Amino acid sequence: METYQFRWLGVTVEGKIAVVRLNRPDVLNALNREMLAELDACFTAMASDEEVAGIILTGTGEKAFAAGADIRQLAELSGVSGLEYSRAGQAVFERIASMAKPVIAAVNGYCLGGGCELALACHFRFASENARFGQPEAKLGLIPGYGGTQRLARLVGQGRAMELILTGEPVSAAEAERIGLVNRVVPGAELLRLSIEAARKIIANGPLAVRLALETVTKGAELPLERALAFESAMFGLCCSSEDMKEGTAAFIEKRKAQFRGK
Secondary structure, three states, X not given: OOOOOOOOEEEEEEOOEEEEEEOOHHHOOOEOHHHHHHHHHHHHHHXXXXXXXXXXXXXXXXXXXXOOEOHHHHHOOOHHXXXXXXXXXXXXXXXXXXXXXXXXXXXXXXXXXXXXXXXXXXXXXXXXXXXXXXXXXXXXXXXXXXXXXXXXXXXXXXXXXXXXXXXXXXXEHHHHHHOOOOOEEEOHHHHHHHHHHHXXXXXOOOXXXXXXXXXXXXXXXXXXXXXXXXXXXXXXXXXHOOHHHHHHHHHXXXXXXXXXXXX
């Protein structure tokens, strides 16, 4: 098992569930370059860590998941460095989005700008009742640069994404759930427990099936329907050739718990 020690992240692993906490509560967990580098290192390591099967991403404290990017760093950007800044952040978030292990955002409090883009990069999102979501970059003379213009529109539709991005106004957790930005709103005291419970339900399923489902949904969303369906069939066939599929169907028929091996 990897040892996870970071300055701006807190990481604990128990029962194959990793909880990663953004840890700059004094600035509402704002994302700076150093934190992004640590997120990249953390998720790179967890991708190959056999003791990690599911990941919860949350913020330290009750006030914020992440209130955005570090404004002081943004203020220093030029055209060239701004391009590089955006592409670097996109690469980190794409690493999270393309993980072969489920990543759940447990959003506690403010989830704005780069923080909202980080939540969007996770496979799905739970939110506390006090969570607030938004892309306020236009208020700073900017646009979202870590994937928000693309992932938000794909998740909630172009019209709703346009409204959030162009007005820069935040929405409540209840409204975020209504438009499909979050999967479920729960009491703040229950957020982490319910997120871990969901992760445990996922990793109790066939590991190969979970990995292939993540890949099929993620990649298929970027393909024309005909090609996406062909990709789905290929992945379905791959599942059918696995030991896990034979074990899972046999266990169902024999009315016992399946013993998956991820093969």
